[in-house]
Amino acid sequence: MPSKSPAQILLEKADKRANASTGWLSSSSTKFEEAGDLYQQAANAFKLEKLFREAGDAFSKEAECREKCKETNDAANAWWNAAKAYKRGFPDLAIQALSQTVIHLTQAGRFRQAADREKEIAQIYLQDQNDLRRACESFERAGEWYAQEDATATANACFKDAADLHAELEEYQIAISRYDQVADHSLGSALTKYSVKDYWLKALLCALASQDYVSARRNLSRYGQLDVSFTSTREAKFITALTEALEQGDEEAFTAVVYEYDQVTKLDNWKTAILLKVKRGLQQAPGLT
Incomplete structure (x- = not known):
């Protein structure tokens, strides 16, 4: 019979302590405090053995002992440690443990x-x-x-x-209002102002993806009023050229505009995906042969 690992021995001691009946002289909170400490030691020993599922389970048991002692800070920490162990291959369990952590943290303000x-x-x-x-x-x-x-x-x-995710889920209006919100906050600071044109570009691409060319033009001019330098940027010129091609139903012109922009500023995966959706909308538009 193989001998037990140090982690296994600690875990058995912890289980025994947690399940022991309390005598006259000891309180149940002492029992759970001691069991919690043993579970924590077992969890760390499992981590040394690279047994992350077992480590996560032991930290979770520690967390439950801390909860029984009303030690909410320690419980939140134990759940977080459990989550970090579970992250090594057990995403479902990591989410559950993090959710428990969040409950304790929000209750503590x-x-x-x-x-x-x-x-x-x-x-x-x-x-x-x-x-x-x-x-x-x-x-x-x-x-x-x-x-x-x-x-x-x-x-x-x-x-x-x-x-970004709302846009991927094709919830373009919600995405636009979020980009606008972030851009508004970023305009006020010299540190973040440089990123505003990217948020606006994304918001405008969302308007084009929802085939709302009127809103795209209106927002483009509104952004130009919020920051006069925006109108002369490559981003603004790109959207203007795209909108013109879309309004004319000219797929060739659309493709040429995208190609030209990409030659200078490489399009990332998100922008490439949304431009494909815009193009699909153009191909499906009525009246195009």
């Missing part, structure tokens, strides 16, 4: 940290599960909590990520 964890949830939904809808919801929630805590730049980054 620690919204800045709750936003950090909610953003992690969004990233797991996006990268590991390709669940755009849930990723989008988590980015928006994190953004609102950051905004409450005056972490404006971090809030804007989350809202921008949410806007």
Whole structure:
């Protein structure tokens, strides 16, 4: 029979302590405190053995012991440690553990940290599960909590990520209002002002993807009023040329405009995908042969 690993021995001690009956002299909170410490030691030992699922499970048990002792800060930490272990191959469990962390942090009024964890949830939904809808919801929630805590730049980054996802989900109006919101915040600071033209470009591409050329022209001129230098940018000229090609139903001109822009400013995956949707709309438009 193979001998037990140090982690296994610690886990058994922790289980035994957690399930022991309390005698006259010890309180149940002492019992759970001690069990929690043992679970934590077991979890760290499992991490040394690179057994991340077992480490996550042990941290989760530690968290439950901390909750029974009403040690909410320690419980939040234990859930977060569980999530970090689960991230090594168990995204579903990582999300569950992070969600528990968020509950404790929001109840304690620690919204800045709750936003950090909610953003992690969004990233797991996006990268590991390709669940755009849930990723989008988590980015928006994190953004609102950051905004409450005056972490404006971090809030804007989350809202921008949410806007990108709304556009991918073809919810163009919501995406446009999010880009506008982020751009408005960014206009006020010299540090972030340079990124405004990209937000506006994305918002305008969303208007073209929804085949609302009137709004595209109207927004283009509104952005030019908010920042006079915008009208002469490559981005603004690109949108103007695209809109003209679309209004004329000229697919060749549209393709030429995109090609020319891409030669100077490489189009990223998001812009390439949305331009393909714009082009598909052009091909399907009535009256085009």
